[in-house]
Amino acid sequence: MKTYTENSRLTINILLSFFAFLWFLPFLFVVVNSVKTRKEYNLGEFWDFPQGFSVLENFEYINTRIDFMMGFLNSLLYGAIATTLAILFASLAAYAISALKIKWKMFWFMLIYSGTIFPFQMYIIPIFRMYSNVDLYDSKIGLLAVYTALCIPFCLFVLRNYFYSIPKELVESAKMDGATDFKIFVSIFMKMAKAPIAACFLFQFTWVWNDLLFGLTLSKSAEARPIMSSLSLLNGAAGTNDVPSALLAAILASIPTFFIFLVLNKSFNYGFPTTSK
Structure with a gap:
């Protein structure tokens, strides 16, 4: 009985972790791409990690618009x-x-x-x-x-x-x-x-x-x-x-x-x- 309960709890935790990852995935996409340059975003792949850290440049663009x-x-x-x-x-x-x-x-x-x-x-x-x-x-x-x-x-x-x-x-x-x-x-x-x-x-x-x-x-x-x-x-x-x-x-x-x-x-x-x- 104890083993069955532990297995059920493990299965539930795995499912919850999977759904939590799916929920977090769009936010991860936003964070990764928010530090890219416009050129890097347009020419690169969807999930490529940024080559630089262009937060200041992007923030300056925001303030000009x-x-x-x-x-x-x-x-x-x-x-x-x-x-x-x-x-x-x-x-x-x-x-x-x-x-x-x-x-x-x-x-x-x-x-x-x-x-x-x-x-x-x-x-x-x-x-x-x-x-x-x-x-x-x-x-x-x-x-x-x-x-x-x-x-x-x-x-x-x-x-x-x-x-x-x-x-x-x-x-x-x-x-x-x-x-x-x-x-x-x-x-x-x-x-x-x-x-x-x-x-x-x-x-x-x-x-x-x-x-x-x-x-x-x-x-x-x-x-x-x-x-x-x-x-x-x-x-x-x-x-x-x-x-x-x-x-x-x-x-x-x-x-x-x-x-x-x-x-x-x-x-x-x-x-x-x-x-x-």
Whole structure:
């Protein structure tokens, strides 16, 4: 029986290692070819190892075609601020729906959560027309507002479910000690919700960072354009394609989300199953 179990475990490990390698293979291709020159990439074989290390040259090409750093900083701004504001607003709404005595709790929840039911593409034309009329088109404030609003429903869903799992006895004990509703929200609900908050931040920051639809539609200048919209213009700006430079730009653009995942990994692993009760 023991031998059978060990053989089964070995077979599973081999299969998982094989699938992990297949999953990692495209990333390996990106890394290998991102350090090649354009000539070496076009004339060489698909899996040839690079003859040199042309990272600086490729990065200089990127900067001559697009304002990479401006897009990078814009997306950091949008991701950090929009996600933080969304979590703040969603946590207040989740606390009111789950812990306070308000009328039509389910109605308010469904009203806010309905923002995720419809495809985001259907919001593009109304938002574009409104922004054009109120001078928010091609502005950082306009994109921040859109990203914040679109992140709120998911955060509300996660935090509301978690807040319902907090024992009512704990809240009643705090009220007996004279704590106000806001004090209970800050001292109990928010402190106990660090794990789901981390999960919400990871999910929503990644979505904002990877967004292309709203970035392309609601911005046209480098001062407001996020990173993914900037990368989409990389090759077309010159009329020619420099694949190694595009691959290098993609690697550099993936660093923030990878770093945030490493930082929040433990909280994410604990928070996701907890909030899905």
